Amino acid sequence: MSLCICLQNSDGLMIAADTAATITHGGKQYRLREPLQKLVQFGNFLIFMSGSAGAAVMVFEKFKQAATHSAETFQAALIEGCAEFAELYPERYASLEPETRDAGALVAEWTPRGVLVHTFQPADGFQPHTCKASPTETIPHAGGYHADEALDRICKWLKSGGRSPSMSVAIRETFEILAGDRIGGIMTLATINNHGISFGPHQPIKEQIRLPFYDDFVQQQILKKHMTLYGSYIATKEDAFPRCEMSSNGNIFAAYTNAGNKIAIDPNYAGVPSLDFYMNGTVKGKLDTISSIMELVGNGGLLLYANGGDLELNPSTGFVTVPTWYKFLNGNTDRTLGEELSEIYDRLEALEEGGA
Template identity: 25%
Template sequence: MSLCVCVQFPDRMIIGSDTAVTFNLLTGEKLRGSLPMQKTYLIGEWAVFLAGDGVSCVSIAREFELEKNKSISTFKRILKKYFRQMSSAQSNADPSKLNAVMFKVDGNGRTISHTFMPTNQFNPVTRRGTSEGIHIITGGYRGDEVLKYAQQNWNDEVDVGTYIRTIFEHFSGGEIGGEIDLFEVSYRGNEYLGRQPLRETVRLPIITPDEKSRMSVGLTGGTVTGALIRTGSSGRRIEVDAQGLRTYDGNGQNRIRINTGSDSGVAAIVFNGSSGSYAGEINSYQNGGLTIFSDDITIGSNNTANPIRIQGAATFAGPVRFNSTVSGISINVSDVYGLSATLSSLQSQIDSLRSSYNSHTHSVTLPTHNHGNSANQNWGGTFTSGGPR
């Protein structure tokens, strides 16, 4: 479970979040992980706290970081998508625990926070810094209970970091605890202040990564159901969960995703470049069509004896350029768009000229004469030339 406590002043905010990781077994038993996990992320101009399923929270933060438009509406859309996926895919999970808080300083230098909860369809509850006092904001596990305690124990004479740590130590020992990460958000920018240990008595059994791995080995058949299956926790690895399959390179960049679905009913294979930026995709829409999208697509063949073949009718929706010779093309003039009408008009003009030529005649009239020799036959008259041939 995760907890966040923030003290919001007009011009700055101090944020604390714990690092405890809790595993809920099918038997109902709860275990505390031995390794810490960060719950608050610095993304662009935002500090973002996420509470809920650990894998989903990391995926939400990663997806929001990749967005060009890091707005409230974009973050809300991502939250709602993962909430629906958790609700439909994890029957033993409690998706109502998925919630978040975003913090930043606006263009006027005033602090602003937005709380997102599934109980109101993730419509943000916004608080702006005010000179009339402070806001104490909580998010995550037992948030309402923690807020009431924090308000009752506020002391403006105590260092804010110490005040927040005292609140965490009061509630630590079970699902909350481990260490505390502190952040400051102000007009100077967002800053990670460091990690401090919490004084607590852990009341849950501790499980190490090796023990967790041993719980997963030795499976020879049957069905394995879980939130995340992966070949490693960092570096080159493959991860599989309800959202699909992902591959990562040695730098931890997601290079290939096979999505199980999306809001548009699309199952897709998505490719990213070495920087993690979108490179293209192969997807299938509900109508059964298969599409390939990218800003730059190259289809090549290393075997020149067996070149690339396109079988079936093909439609080119844009200009086509051939950089080398072309052979084996057989085209009916009537199938060439635009040229057919031009040739038809030309043929009509030729036919008209031929008709005019065939029907054109000339006449010549000569007088009667015998060339001065009376023995010759007199001749003359009108003679016609030309006409049909």
């Protein structure tokens, strides 16, 4: 459900709406964490819709596709969109509360005559009610959930002189008083005047949320039940990098920097799983148990580096083995341990021969 508050005079209009979205499941109301933008601009129109989000989407699409755009063509789109939603989703339509099955709307537009506000409600068959303010009046409007309470508060603010607090603060405070269940999230604020339509910065609505979140409910249900997926592809981004993915194609789990650089789990490398490191599309390293022991392989080189500490080779039993001492190279002298030992051996042998 939604709430819209609007203040209209002859040469301008300020309008605000919240972004809270709710869903009914098993007869219980839940809030959604994802905000829903309910106040949208189309040409010289600002459109707010409340009630069924599914119906509202269909209405907006039909209005965008209309050959011309006016209050009359919006009314036609509203009637057709709500009827189509009920026809396509009869069970969903019947499960909704009566006040949320269809979409109600408040549409504001700038015309040569000034600002016009059109309201449409399912209760009277979406008949248009158009309002134009005189140069000496400010007309308040409210639509959606708690509209009567919101209108009452704004009218009291107008009767008090409408100076303190400011108009935008008075509107925000009204949202905050009524928020917590089907109203809340972020307040979207916009204005219309002879310079066009402009949106102000989004303002969080202070609220104590009294409804459980549907996202949390779904997560709990997944944890409670056994769920099996086959042949799936799950990725953190679509056709973009960096991303992580799980794919039935190749049975892989992978983390990509780009198309050629990734870390992937190969489930069957010669009968064992392996962790593969790719660079430019080529496997540069592997971690596996193909030899019945843990094996770390670097193709083209392997660097073991300890930053700020010791690098220890400490077999609890057995030995640290190398094919030959000539495989140990001193980077400072560019000599191998085999060469050093051979030179020591030659010197000792020369000493023995000299002593003889």
